[in-house]
Amino acid sequence: MIAYINGILELVTESVVIVEANGVGYEIICANPFAFQDKIGENVRIYTYHYVREDTQVLYGFKNTDEKLLFSKILSVSGIGPKGALSILGVAGVQDFVVAIEEENEKFLTGFPGVGKKTARQMILDLKGKLPFEYTVTEHQVEEGKTTNTAAQIQALEEAFEALKSLGYSDREIKSIAPTLKQDKHANADEFVRKGLALMMQK
Structure with a gap:
């Protein structure tokens, strides 16, 4: 079992990050790959879950051990x-x-x-x-009802992502701002869209 990988972050895509360690490039599927965007070219530690089945082997990656567990x-x-x-x-x-x-x-x-x-x-x-x-x-x-996120906020986020797509933004662009949007506690999709557009304008 591969518990974690230490290496240089070489690439971030919409669904994976690639980390080079000891001359080997590891492709790791992450929930929010762009959360690692600012670490490209730097040494990172990504905690991994090695998923093994008869027909597949996949590495899933996480920023900390709590997420992995x-x-x-x-x-x-x-x-x-x-x-x-x-x-x-x-x-x-x-x-x-x-x-x-x-x-x-x-x-x-x-x-x-x-x-x-x-x-x-x-x-x-x-x-x-x-x-x-x-x-x-x-x-x-x-x-x-003051847990840090609610079902309504999750639904609003999903609707906002779809709205941003309809405005012409790519999955890559949307995923790059997703971690920031998820920190906000807006009540509806329109507010998330407005914040998302503001973040896009900063790029």
């Missing part, structure tokens, strides 16, 4: 494959997901692409009380 836990849920697990990490932070599972927030979980009520319930059944992360949400936050 959560990926492996989500992957253990029946009906969720690597693509689905990666898409969840691409939108939600570790703490967001832990809070949703522990509070059985099906609405939040069904906000992810491809996750219906049945899959959301399966994730809760399989993962509640079994995620090895500190659970820091307060009772007040739960009552007020």
Whole structure:
């Protein structure tokens, strides 16, 4: 099992990063490859999950061990494959997901692409009380719905990405600003689009 790779970041694309270590170029699939964009040409450490099946071997990459561990836990849920697990990490932070599972927030979980009520319930059944992360949400936050992201915000983000595509921006351009957009807590797609356009103008 390859736990992590230390090397020079050579290339960032829409879905992968390529890291050269000891003369070997490793292609690593990441949820948000452009999160590494500012490290091109520099030495990086990317934590990896080595996914092995009879017909394929793939390296999935993460910025820290918490993301990697959560990926492996989500992957253990029946009906969720690597693509689905990666898409969840691409939108939600570790703490967001832990809070949703522990509070059985099906609405939040069904906000992810491809996750219906049945899959959301399966994730809760399989993962509640079994995620090895500190659970820091307060009772007040739960009552007020103040977890760091909400299903509505996730849906708004997805709608904003589609709107930016319709305006002529490429997947590469959109993914390059996605990490910044996800830090904002806008309530609707229009606000995300306005922020996205402002970020595009800065490039």
